Amino acid sequence: MEALKGITILDFTHVQSGPTCTQLLAWFGANVIKIERPGGGDITRSQLRDKDGVDSLYFTMLNHNKKSVTLNVKDDKGKKILDDLILKCDVFVENFAPGTLDRMGYSWEYMHKLNPRIILASVKGFGPGPYEDCKVYENIAQCAGGSASTTGFLDGPPLVTGAQIGDSGTGLHLALGIVTALFHRERSGLGQKVDVAMQDGVVNLCRVKLRDYQRLSSGPLSEYSQFGQGIPFTDTTPRAGNDSGGGQPGWILKCKGWEDDPDSYVYFITQAPVWDKICNVIGKEDWIGDPEYSTPKARLDKLSHIFETIEKWTMTKTKFEVVSICDPLGIPCGPILSMKEIAHDESLRRTGTVVEVDHPERGKYITVGCPIKLSNSEADVQRSPLLGEHNEEILKDFLNYSDEELDEINNTDAMK
Ligand code: COA
Numbered sequence: 001m002e003a004l005k006g007i008t009i010l011d012f013t014h015v016q017s018g019p020t021c022t023q024l025l026a027w028f029g030a031n032v033i034k035i036e037r038p039g040g041g042d043i044t045r046s047q048l049r050d051k052d053g054v055d056s057l058y059f060t061m062l063n064h065n066k067k068s069v070t071l072n073v074k075d076d077k078g079k080k081i082l083d084d085l086i087l088k089c090d091v092f093v094e095n096f097a098p099g100t101l102d103r104m105g106y107s108w109e110y111m112h113k114l115n116p117r118i119i120l121a122s123v124k125g126f127g128p129g130p131y132e133d134c135k136v137y138e139n140i141a142q143c144a145g146g147s148a149s150t151t152g153f154l155d156g157p158p159l160v161t162g163a164q165i166g167d168s169g170t171g172l173h174l175a176l177g178i179v180t181a182l183f184h185r186e187r188s189g190l191g192q193k194v195d196v197a198m199q200d201g202v203v204n205l206c207r208v209k210l211r212d213y214q215r216l217s218s219g220p221l222s223e224y225s226q227f228g229q230g231i232p233f234t235d236t237t238p239r240a241g242n243d244s245g246g247g248q249p250g251w252i253l254k255c256k257g258w259e260d261d262p263d264s265y266v267y268f269i270t271q272a273p274v275w276d277k278i279c280n281v282i283g284k285e286d287w288i289g290d291p292e293y294s295t296p297k298a299r300l301d302k303l304s305h306i307f308e309t310i311e312k313w314t315m316t317k318t319k320f321e322v323v324s325i326c327d328p329l330g331i332p333c334g335p336i337l338s339m340k341e342i343a344h345d346e347s348l349r350r351t352g353t354v355v356e357v358d359h360p361e362r363g364k365y366i367t368v369g370c371p372i373k374l375s376n377s378e379a380d381v382q383r384s385p386l387l388g389e390h391n392e393e394i395l396k397d398f399l400n401y402s403d404e405e406l407d408e409i410n411n412t413d414a415m416k
Contacts, residue, residue: 002029003377007182008398010035010089011066014042016138016164017123017198018095019062020171025091025178026065027370027379033085033394034063034385038070038416041387054362060384061367064357068385069394070415073104077414082106084399087115090191091178095123097135108193119181119191123170127197136198141166145202150209152239154226159239170201208245212237223249228301244269249303252336253311255319265336266319268310268326270303272296277329282313352379359383391415 004025011022011034019042026032036042044059072078086092092111094101101107101122108120125136126144134140139160142148152159163169177194185191203210212221213236220233224243227233244250250269258264270278275294279287287293292302299306314322319335326333337345343366348354355369360383370379395401395409409415 001376003374004028004030004179007031007091008033008089010085010092012092012094012096013123014095015044016062016167017170018093018174019044020168021121021123021174021178022066022093023062023064024171024175024370024372027372027381028374029377030091032066033089033390033398034066034068035071035073035082035085036068036387038072038388038413041068041070045387051362055359055384055386057362057365057367060357060359060362060365063384064367065380065382066385067390067394068387069391070388072414072416073106075412075414077409077412079105081395081399081409081414083114085394086111086118088398089115089118090182091119091121093121093174093178098124098133112191112193115191117185117189117191119178119185119194121174121178121181121194122196123174124195124197126199127195131199136166138164138166138198141170141198141202144199146206146209146237147202150206150237150239153241154231154239156239165202165205166198169205170196170198173201173204209237222300223247225251225303228303228305242267248272248332249299249306250332251303251307253307253314255314255322256317258315263336263338263341264319266314266322267334267336268307268314268322269332270299270306270310271330271332274329274331278310278331281325281329281331282310284309352381355381357381357383361386388415 007025007030009022009025009030009032011018011032013019013022013034022032022034034042040046042059042063044062045055047056048058049056071081073082111118111120124132125134125141126132131144142160142165143158145166147165148158148160151161173196174194177196181192181194215221216233216235216237220227224238224240226238242250242252248269248271250267252265253268255264255266276288279285292298293306317325323333323335342348343354345354351373352369353371355367356364357367358364367381369381392406395406401409
């Protein structure tokens, strides 16, 4: 039984942040109707195309399990259709630029009056304040949310990360807000407005960095490598390179073959309870009883030297050999996996986190399936819809329009 069966989502999202949210809800079993502008639809259909005239991977990988309806909401008939959809749907999700929805005539007040049970869920770049009117894309959110200033190396510029914490991260936050509002509606009978700002989503994910900013007022951050290197701290959280960010020091170390393979590295954590095992495995038994090395506190100002020493050992093994030796000993470490390795990883295939999908126009491609596993509601990844593929189905079967009404719509610009 699909967990969200019976819930219909009106999906007015585009690009990445909103579509990741509604794709998740579709995987949980919601009926997701993606509304797209007639003509080109979601701009990502035609962005970063790898095959001429075919929906891009950008689009297909963010819009599985949805239906597509083209609707011009600036047309009177289009507005009437949208009103009818709002009356029958449970959630309206959008990530238009600030003010766009109001300009379309679909303010929260209007929607709530039309259907008091509707939930309106919105992604914007910023919450109320000086930047509330700004358009925002992924990297702007990463920068304004504190991630970029704390990512990278101490002697380099701020860095953005490949994980789409601004877009997909905000989509996740929004999905949680929506299911919470749905749960609340079960008891109150009323919908509510759910807002997530991309900046807020990133700030939430950078919580530990705000923690470190406050700890600085009590002294240097001794678990950062810069402490051991004698580099003074400023009054804000520095870039920490590959430091672990938690109480157990870690770093990225070279492995056998690193000269030719840019991903031949392992993340290695010197977790305190297994320190003796680490010393044994790397052949530094003398560190075990040495008070200069035997306690986590004593090791803090020598982390760079310790990781250099461990690296001499990891460089004699492949990243997978390092993991297969350390894992049974309880030493936390993980390989740096390339996208090629992830695409072909058998265990990710088995769990459905990486799946192959067939598309009528582009053929087979690989995508990321649902990363959240429900024991009683398995996500079956279905291809993304073609533009306007479900126009007739939604008008006839969902809105129950008569043939005359369909003819009338076909004579207008509402859906074309
Ligand atoms: N029918 C008629 N008009 C439609 C339509 C439809 N079905 N769908 C969209 N439009 C129109 C809008 O009304 C708007 O017109 P207007 O400016 O005349 O009011 C226009 O299309 C553009 O929409 P908008 O959302 O403003 O897109 P944009 O290309 O100007 O900006 C973003 C793109 C992503 C920067 C912006 O949407 C944004 O900041 N979104 C919020 C933050 C976000 O999610 N960013 C991450 C994206 S991954």
